[in-house]
Amino acid sequence: MPKKTCQIIIEGGNDYVIAVKDNQPKLHRHIQHIASTRKPTSRIVETEKTRDRLTTRTVEVFHDINGIDPEWTGIQSLIRVERIGTRKGKKYHEIVCYISSLIRTAKEFAFGIRAHWGIENCLHWGGSAVGGFPDLRRLPLKDVVLKEDSSTIRMGNAPANLSIIRAIALNILRRNGHTSITTAHRFLSHDIDKLLRLV
Numbered sequence: 001m002p003k004k005t006c007q008i009i010i011e012g013g014n015d016y017v018i019a020v021k022d023n024q025p026k027l028h029r030h031i032q033h034i035a036s037t038r039k040p041t042s043r044i045v046e047t048e049k050t051r052d053r054l055t056t057r058t059v060e061v062f063h064d065i066n067g068i069d070p071e072w073t074g075i076q077s078l079i080r081v082e083r084i085g086t087r088k089g090k091k092y093h094e095i096v097c098y099i100s101s102l103i104r105t106a107k108e109f110a111f112g113i114r115a116h117w118g119i120e121n122c123l124h125w126g127g128s129a130v131g132g133f134p135d136l137r138r139l140p141l142k143d144v145v146l147k148e149d150s151s152t153i154r155m156g157n158a159p160a161n162l163s164i165i166r167a168i169a170l171n172i173l174r175r176n177g178h179t180s181i182t183t184a185h186r187f188l189s190h191d192i193d194k195l196l197r198l199v
Contacts, residue, residue, distance in 0.1 A: 003069070003071040003072055003073070004157075004159070004160045005159075005160055005163050006018070006072055006073045006074060006075070006101075007071075007073040007074075008160055008163070008164065009074070009101070010073045010074040010101060011073075015074075015100070015101045015102050016074070016099075016100060016101050017079070017098055017099075017100040017101075017102065017109070017112060017113070018098060018099055018100070019096055019097070019098050020096075020097040020098060020099060026069075027068070027069070027072070027097075027099070028097055030067055030068065031062075031078045031080060031097040031099075032080070032095075032097065034062050034064055034078055035060060035062065035078075035080040035097075038062060038064055040060035040061055040062055040080075040106070041061050041062060041063045042060070042061040042105045042106035042107070043058070043059070043060045043061070043106050044058075044059050044105075044106040044107050044110050045057070045058045045059075046059075046110065052087065052088050052089075053085060053086065053087050053088075054085045054086050055083055055084070055085035056083070056084050056085055057081060057082070057083050057110065057114075058081070058082040058084075059079065059080075059081050059106040059107075059109055059110040059113070060079070060080045060081075060106060061077055061078070061079050061104070061105065061106045061109055062077070062078040062079075062080075063076065063077055063078075063103065064078070065078065068099075072099060073101075074101035075099050075100070075101060076100065076101055076102065076103050077099070077100040077101075077102060077103055077104065077109075078097070078098070078099060078100075079097065079098040079099070079100060079106075079109050079113075080095065080096075080097050080098075081095070081096045081097075081098070081110075081113060082094070082095050083095075083096075098113070172198050172199060173198070176198050
């Protein structure tokens with residue numbers, strides 16, 4: 001997610017929690033460095049067992065944002081999530097880093113991130129605050145369904161404008177009762193009458 005999008009989210013009176021991906025290597029390295037050299041402000045370890053999966057999640061929150069580029073508007077928290085476990089008998093180890101404009105405990109961030117994974121199993125979300133925590137349903141599908149990170153549009157304000165349009169489209173679908181954007185996408189594709197009824 002570009003820095004400009006963070007600015008737009010904050011200027012709109014909203015908050016964000018965003019996964020830091022490989023396309024932000026400097027920020028990712030900085031969070032990993034902070035996590036390896038500083039004591040977290042908050043930490044929680046949870047273990048979950050399902051039918052074919054055993055997962056131990058460690059969520060650590062850091063509020064030391066020294067050295068972070070100030071163009072990441074509103075950033076207040078760095079979050080590191082480590083997942084270790086087995087899937088169908090195979091071991092896995094994942095580390096995902098996040099930045100957020102919120103100040104929350106590791107328990108609260110863990111709940112939000114897990115709820116987000118339960119909704120659409122994708123890696124970045126943001127939106128307005130609901131009950132003091134972001135509405136996790138607002139923006140999590142822009143990568144997966146709407147292919148935001150695959151967009152080749154990079155010049156000027158176009159990427160930020162298209163990001164806003166995608167967010168509006170997702171909000172329209174949610175307001176019309178669609179709980180799965182993937183299903184809604186298939187249902188509405190190539191049917192202008194159904195699309196027009198949404199608005």
